[in-house]
Amino acid sequence: MKRSLLLTSGFLSGALFLTGCAGESNSGTEGEEDRTKISFIHWRGEDKAVLDDLIAQFEEENPAVSVEMTIYPSEQYQATGQRLLQDGSTGDVFTSFPGAQFEAIASAGLFEDLSGEDFVSNFDEELISVGQKDGAQLALPYQLVFNMPVYNKGMFEELGLEVPKSWSEFQTMADTLLENDITPIAFPGADIGPNQFMNSMMMNNAPDEDVFEKLQNGEESLTNEWWVKTLEDFQLLEQKSYIQKDALGTSQDSAMAMVANEEAAMLATGSYHMSALLDLNPDLELDLMAPITVEESEAMYEGINTATFMLAVNSKSEKKEQAKEFIAFLSQPEIASQYANETGQHLTINDVEYESEVLQNTAYWIDERKTRFQPRFLITNAQIEAAVLSSIENVLGGAEPMEAAKEAQQIVDENRD
CATH class of the missing domain: 3.40.190.10 (Periplasmic binding protein-like II)
Structure with a gap:
């Protein structure tokens, strides 16, 4: 289109x-x-x-x-x-x-x-x-999707920015973007919410790929460090204005327009939106980048993939x-x-x-990068999935991470397999 x-x-x-x-x-x-x-x-x-x-x-x-x-x-x-x-x-x-x-x-x-x-x-x-x-x-599965932020590679090159390899480097990068009046991340909270962005935000906080299976059978809890840390990281994004104001009220279309108009550097969805972004602005040079929320030496994964x-x-x-x-x-x-x-x-x-140029330029993610299957899709109970996602939305709405985690865990306990 x-x-x-x-x-x-x-x-x-x-x-x-x-x-x-x-x-x-x-x-x-x-x-x-x-x-x-x-x-x-x-x-x-x-x-x-x-x-x-x-x-x-x-x-x-x-x-x-x-x-x-x-x-x-x-x-x-x-x-x-x-x-x-x-x-x-x-x-x-x-x-x-x-x-x-x-x-x-x-x-x-x-x-x-x-x-x-x-x-x-x-x-x-x-x-x-x-x-x-x-x-x-x-x-x-017909499609191989990378569920992690799309970023404006040309903008990064103009500002002398490199893809961050740690959480501290990510924050330094985001601060530089803010100094240049650019919103680091366009977050479509109104319709997509954290469904995609949660995956790369938690992939290294909880490197155990069975973590959600363990959550569903009672071996893990959302009040443990791996999830509370993820909620704290989302809180930091909101408090430091790394995502736009009223992110929970921003539609997918509006978030895409922010990136297409170069008002924002990243779109917190996935590779499936790259073609649409280029329809909006053919001059964009795009690639994929997942936030690394740990120190570089602790990072096990570089991105997220989904066969869907x-x-x-x-x-x-x-x-x-x-x-x-x-x-x-x-x-x-x-x-x-x-x-x-x-x-x-x-x-x-x-x-x-x-x-297509965009597919050729991102094909290296298939074989050359360490990616992890989308964690959200490993939650097989719909009520538990909703509780996990809601805890992120609650934090972005002002709740404290531990309180949001406790509230979500209560729902998990009521719906465990």
């Missing part, structure tokens, strides 16, 4: 609503009565144009099948996705988030086992384990073979390459050719 640099946030919100609302669809019309129509549901409104084109190609290659695509806002999809699948009439092909949604849909028995399908070999086997449960491949947008077949569907044909089509390297380059997404598909 092309957008001019000076679009107002209201207009941009409206545009995103139009591309992200339920009921958007694409299906063939010629000979429709002779085709088997399959339903494809997901939450990526920003991908509508390229998916419309890919669906048209699929229908041309498979004249007996048509695809009706319906796109929901991501929050609505997380809340209602499982219900949509129940009777098999919707979502012959559907997508799932990792973590709590995946676990809920798996527990409801709504994933068709894809383990024996030939197209599974089109995916990098090291990146699809998040879609496995009890030895079965229930879903196939997990493609799946509804076990209740009466059109499973056609649904599998569509996933097989999307997993072909040439088709996946088109999707990757037109959406600005790294993928989990083998032999994808990245032609």
